[in-house]
Amino acid sequence: MSTTRQDLLQAFDALLQPARFKDYGPNGLQVEGKPEVRRIISGVTASLALIEAAVAAQADAVFVHHGLFWRGQDGRVTGWMKQRLALLLAHDINLYAYHLPLDAHPELGNNAQLGLQLGLTASGRFGEQDLGFMGTRTSGDGFTDAAALAAHVQQVLGRAVIHAGPAQRAIHNIAWCTGGAQGYFEAAIAAGADAFITGEISEPQAHYAREMGVAFIACGHHASERYGAPAVAGRVAAQLGLAHEFIDIDNPA
Known part of the structure; x- marks a missing residue:
């Protein structure tokens, strides 16, 4: 056809x-x-x-x-x-x-599909144009700590991640926004995230993660948007x- x-x-x-x-x-x-x-x-x-x-x-x-x-x-x-x-x-x-329309689609977009891959269920949005997703683990269980979440992301996506901030804090509320969304980190913190997942990290975010006690996980721009x-x-x-x-x-x- x-x-x-x-x-x-x-x-x-x-x-x-x-x-x-x-x-x-x-x-x-x-x-x-x-x-x-x-x-x-x-x-x-x-x-x-x-x-x-x-x-x-x-x-x-x-x-x-x-x-x-x-x-x-x-x-x-x-x-x-x-x-x-x-x-x-x-x-x-x-x-x-x-x-951005491909990032934002609630079912088929990059954020929704990354959440599906990582076993996350979105319960809300945050950030400019509501592009960021906020949610929890679909199984209902949190992650024992940020290091466990980082390891999970790395295993699912098949590439090394950068993890900045606390390693031991238990993780329940997870925010994510694919690609070059490191600028959404402060909005994710304000929305109540224990951890934030995106593609890239810039120099300021490592300091914010340490000072605010919220984990930042950068998993690769391309890897997050496949x-x-x-x-x-x-x-x-x-x-x-x-x-x-x-x-x-x-x-x-």
Whole structure:
């Protein structure tokens, strides 16, 4: 089966409601390709490696969290930008990208899906645009201490984490927000978190964690955002009868 480029856009927009968000770049169709779509490739970032994989898979569309265009970037089409755009245009591939709307979706978004992977159930939201999730362990049990939570995150995601702050404090209320959400740490503390999980850590957060007695766990920007894109693209592909494949281009960041 197939659908049109515009109908696919409308399906993504209906699910993710991008108009609700003040974002750092354009959400939706970023690069126009062929008018008919049969096969979607999803991934985290519209890197050259992902576009090359989409070409090899004979995809008509690519769906990502991190697109090509961001507020304040240099608008010249040179270097890496020229390479990526040239490959998309040469193969007439549509590029759809959704940033904050993909983080925020209550069931299929990055935060919801990370919580599912880690066995966490959200009970509330916090932070700017309500992007942060707050909840507890789905089993109903807390973690004996922050070190146990850090070890659990590391085991589930399959990569080393950075753990700042107390190691021995028992953990019940857990806040999380994927990607580069280290700036949400103070809001998580104010919301009553015992621990905060995100992708990245900056220098100030280690001090806040020690001084406030709240654990900060950085599990990698890419590692925390591997789950929303395939969940959304898979749902829309099934809805429209399209083929879909998630391709994970590894990233140590």
